[in-house]
Amino acid sequence: MTLKTLPAVPPSTEKFDFKKSLCALWRQRWMYFLMTPTLIYFAIFKYGPLWNAQIAFKDFKPLLGVMGSPWVGFKHFETFVNSFYFTDLMTNTIYFSLAKLVLGLPLAVICAIALHETWLVKYRAFVQTMIYLPHFLSWVIMFGVLLVILSPGNGLLNQVIEHFGGEPISFMTSPDHFRWVVILSDIWKETGWSTILYLAALLAISPDLYEAAAVDGASPMQRIWYISLPGIVPVIVLVTLLRMGHILEAGFNQIFVLYSVPVYSVGDILDTWVYRQGILQFQFSLATAVGFFKGVIGLVLILISNRIAKRVAGQSLF
Amino acid sequence: MKNWKLIFIVSLLVISQMLAACAPATPAPTEEPEAPAEPTAVPSPTPIPEPIEITLWAQATVTEAGAPPEDWVAYQIILDELNIDLTYVIVPTGEDGEAKINAAAAANDLPDLFQVVSAKNDSRGALLQLVDLGLIAPVEDLMPLMPERAKLHYNDPLALDLVTFYDHQYGLPEPPPIPRREGLVIRKDWLDNLALRTPTTPEELFKVAKAFTEQDPDGNGKDDTYGFGGFLNGQGLGTRFDFLMGAYGVPGVWNFTDPAAFGLNVRSPEYPEAVAYFKSLVDAKVIDPDWATLKRDDFRARWKQGTFGIMWEDFAALTNKSNYEPFDTNFPEAEWIPVAAPVGPTGASNYGVYTGRGQIFAVSQKAADAGKAEAIASLLEWMATDGYYLLGFGEEGVNYIIDANGNISTEGLADADKYTAAERQPFTQMRNQLIFYNSEQEIVARYPEYKTLNGRTMQPMTFLGFFQQQPWVDGRGIQVILPPANAADFDRFYTEGLIKFVLGQEELNDETWAAYLAGLDALGAADYEAAAKQALTDAGLLK
Numbered sequence: 001m002t003l004k005t006l007p008a009v010p011p012s013t014e015k016f017d018f019k020k021s022l023c024a025l026w027r028q029r030w031m032y033f034l035m036t037p038t039l040i041y042f043a044i045f046k047y048g049p050l051w052n053a054q055i056a057f058k059d060f061k062p063l064l065g066v067m068g069s070p071w072v073g074f075k076h077f078e079t080f081v082n083s084f085y086f087t088d089l090m091t092n093t094i095y096f097s098l099a100k101l102v103l104g105l106p107l108a109v110i111c112a113i114a115l116h117e118t119w120l121v122k123y124r125a126f127v128q129t130m131i132y133l134p135h136f137l138s139w140v141i142m143f144g145v146l147l148v149i150l151s152p153g154n155g156l157l158n159q160v161i162e163h164f165g166g167e168p169i170s171f172m173t174s175p176d177h178f179r180w181v182v183i184l185s186d187i188w189k190e191t192g193w194s195t196i197l198y199l200a201a202l203l204a205i206s207p208d209l210y211e212a213a214a215v216d217g218a219s220p221m222q223r224i225w226y227i228s229l230p231g232i233v234p235v236i237v238l239v240t241l242l243r244m245g246h247i248l249e250a251g252f253n254q255i256f257v258l259y260s261v262p263v264y265s266v267g268d269i270l271d272t273w274v275y276r277q278g279i280l281q282f283q284f285s286l287a288t289a290v291g292f293f294k295g296v297i298g299l300v301l302i303l304i305s306n307r308i309a310k311r312v313a314g315q316s317l318f
Numbered sequence: 319m320k321n322w323k324l325i326f327i328v329s330l331l332v333i334s335q336m337l338a339a340c341a342p343a344t345p346a347p348t349e350e351p352e353a354p355a356e357p358t359a360v361p362s363p364t365p366i367p368e369p370i371e372i373t374l375w376a377q378a379t380v381t382e383a384g385a386p387p388e389d390w391v392a393y394q395i396i397l398d399e400l401n402i403d404l405t406y407v408i409v410p411t412g413e414d415g416e417a418k419i420n421a422a423a424a425a426n427d428l429p430d431l432f433q434v435v436s437a438k439n440d441s442r443g444a445l446l447q448l449v450d451l452g453l454i455a456p457v458e459d460l461m462p463l464m465p466e467r468a469k470l471h472y473n474d475p476l477a478l479d480l481v482t483f484y485d486h487q488y489g490l491p492e493p494p495p496i497p498r499r500e501g502l503v504i505r506k507d508w509l510d511n512l513a514l515r516t517p518t519t520p521e522e523l524f525k526v527a528k529a530f531t532e533q534d535p536d537g538n539g540k541d542d543t544y545g546f547g548g549f550l551n552g553q554g555l556g557t558r559f560d561f562l563m564g565a566y567g568v569p570g571v572w573n574f575t576d577p578a579a580f581g582l583n584v585r586s587p588e589y590p591e592a593v594a595y596f597k598s599l600v601d602a603k604v605i606d607p608d609w610a611t612l613k614r615d616d617f618r619a620r621w622k623q624g625t626f627g628i629m630w631e632d633f634a635a636l637t638n639k640s641n642y643e644p645f646d647t648n649f650p651e652a653e654w655i656p657v658a659a660p661v662g663p664t665g666a667s668n669y670g671v672y673t674g675r676g677q678i679f680a681v682s683q684k685a686a687d688a689g690k691a692e693a694i695a696s697l698l699e700w701m702a703t704d705g706y707y708l709l710g711f712g713e714e715g716v717n718y719i720i721d722a723n724g725n726i727s728t729e730g731l732a733d734a735d736k737y738t739a740a741e742r743q744p745f746t747q748m749r750n751q752l753i754f755y756n757s758e759q760e761i762v763a764r765y766p767e768y769k770t771l772n773g774r775t776m777q778p779m780t781f782l783g784f785f786q787q788q789p790w791v792d793g794r795g796i797q798v799i800l801p802p803a804n805a806a807d808f809d810r811f812y813t814e815g816l817i818k819f820v821l822g823q824e825e826l827n828d829e830t831w832a833a834y835l836a837g838l839d840a841l842g843a844a845d846y847e848a849a850a851k852q853a854l855t856d857a858g859l860l861k
């Protein structure tokens with residue numbers, strides 16, 4: 001089975017007709033009306049603050065305001081790039097982001113397909129509830145849960161390790177293990193919730209395809225491989241592309257709650273550094289410069305990924 | 319087309335009516351101009367000025383108790399007596415509180431009066447940064463407006479000097495908490511159970527800690543106890559283990575014990591020896607293995623659960639009835655006793671570093687520009703005079719009484735109404751930040767004696783007295799030392815390096831220690847030390 005793509009629309013040769021556009025606008029007025037709140041939201045909360053991003057290039061003084069603060073060029077970007085732990089911070093951030101994406105996404109897809117294939121309705125509802133539940137716990141609570149499980153003193157996991165003759169492991173303070181604690185706890189917390197998107201995509205696939213495949217003698221695995229998976233490829237591509245845009249956001253809340261001094265070398269990420277150096281040290285321009293840097297990198301990665309996705313999978317975001 | 323015109327005209331009419339409805343009401347025109355009013359015998363009432371809105375941000379005294387309710391009687395009294403409409407916001411502790419203040423600063427939206435919060439306990443440094451941003455108003459002109467408060471709260475010339483920058487006083491330095499109030503304590507019942515003596519040296523401490531870990535001191539038949547408990551706070555290994563570093567003559571970050579050789583303590587040859595000793599505790603597994611990740615509240619929950627038998631704790635956090643009660647319920651026959659500063663191999667003995675830091679409050683420039691400074695001064699003066707008992711203890715006769723000796727008492731009051739009751743804590747949340755100034759009456763009221771469940775008399779003041787008599791290093795000069803520009807990187811390297819040695823993530827030998835010091839130098843340690851020395855010399859604090 002090959003993936004169907006829409007035929008390319010030939011470029012229009014017609015001249016722009018203002019009156020015609022207005023008429024089209026009027027015809028679709030209710031659609032635009034429905035879009036208005038969203039557009040207003042984006043204008044106020046997403047595009048408005050972009051104006052303030054100029055403080056990344058200024059020495060921001062709150063009393064002078066955004067406009068009154070003096071320009072300093074790329075000074076804050078240089079401070080950031082030349083900071084002592086720049087390489088560590090970038091490595092840790094990208095490591096966490098990619099690991100969560102590479103390990104988390106397939107698991108969510110597998111979970112969604114498994115739920116979709118399950119014919120026991122009550123069992124499916126039970127499993128769905130159980131896997132959605134951790135999403136609603138804050139990371140502060142998760143820290144308490146992890147401490148109970150992973151503590152080298154009396155943690156459940158360490159008791160099992162000791163039972164089998166092993167030595168207790170300080171998972172939370174050991175640089176060898178901390179990254180896995182972060183990645184696996186994130187997967188545990190968020191995989192269930194991520195399945196919602198894929199489940200919705202699976203439910204949108206026409207049942208006729210499955211019935212036809214069954215009539216043709218396709219096994220359940222063949223139906224998954226040839227119908228379900230191709231049916232949700234656009235969603236997988238979409239999610240991957242969107243995640244690429246946030247590649248430098250490795251999960252501030254989670255890391256901030258879980259990390260401690262012994263694991264700074266493998267746990268400190270851009271956002272936690274910005275918090276310590278930018279927010280707590282009143283270096284607001286530096287904090288904004290790092291945010292700007294993250295945004296630009298994210299945009300570039302989205303553009304590149306989009307092009308690659310278009311060429312390789314025939315799917316793209318825009 | 320006609321329809322369009324009609325809709326347009328109707329819309330205009332509707333909008334104009336709506337706008338007219340929004341406009342301020344004006345008197346209806348009369349047909350004839352009114353004659354001037356005749357003077358009457360009844361004077362027209364003096365217009366009551368609009369209440370001045372003051373927003374106050376401060377940390378809570380009892381963080382788990384929450385804020386006072388909206389119908390708190392104090393709000394109405396403040397409104398009636400001072401014509402101030404007070405909004406009181408409780409700021410979180412630690413970095414969360416600091417981030418909240420800093421975010422408000424970034425938006426030039428600081429509250430009118432607020433507590434300067436610093437997670438690293440460097441309120442002065444944080445205040446100076448806010449002053450440099452132009453967000454803080456000078457307050458020297460307010461001091462004469464609050465004479466009683468200035469006499470009781472702002473009477474330390476050094477504290478006032480420390481909040482004076484560029485010839486102006488920018489902070490209101492509240493009296494520091496009772497000095498030298500923390501100390502080393504040990505489970506006496508565990509010592510007795512194992513027939514051990516109170517340790518006096520690091521070696522003896524090690525032996526006792528090992529016995530506490532391995533010999534089931536609580537006799538419950540389980541391997542569930544440790545010698546030491548603690549958590550990381552502040553820079554380096556934190557202040558909770560200064561008694562260990564002090565036994566090697568290197569307590570705290572800075573070397574205040576030898577002014578001639580002032581600098582970072584890690585430069586001292588004794589420092590790696592102290593780190594090696596600490597590492598031996600970790601290697602022997604006689605310290606709670608979670609110590610490096612625990613938060614303060616987790617740590618306090620653990621000693622109440624009987625997890626360890628040696629710790630450093632605040633005397634009130636340990637002995638005050640409300641704090642001690644859960645431990646007493648779990649272990650009625652248990653007893654903590656204070657331990658003197660251990661004496662190290664060279665005879666050094668330092669309990670810790672006394673910094674004398676108190677809370678600093680500041681008035682925002684925004685409030686001063688809005689003409690609120692005088693109202694803030696009157697509010698602060700009221701808190702130190704008429705409002706003192708209300709904000710510190712509650713309502714007289716309901717929440718407290720003053721006995722014949724002039725002491726605060728709760729005798730004869732309903733349990734839930736006593737100012738000491740858990741239910742009453744939201745109503746006295748300002749007490750440690752803005753109200754108390756360590757008077758004798760306060761101290762007697764705050765730390766009363768009581769009977770434990772097994773009938774023993776618990777005397778919090780005995781613990782305090784013991785702790786205060788120990789050899790502390792006078793580190794008040796630390797208040798003038800400002801963080802370096804790369805504070806986040808420097809702090810991380812400094813702290814992370816020490817922790818790596820202690821946890822065995824990095825081998826501790828001459829070579830690695832030299833590399834650690836070289837790393838600090840690469841981050842500008844020498845410049846930091848020189849700037850610190852200069853600041854101390856300028857302030858006359860390096861003697």
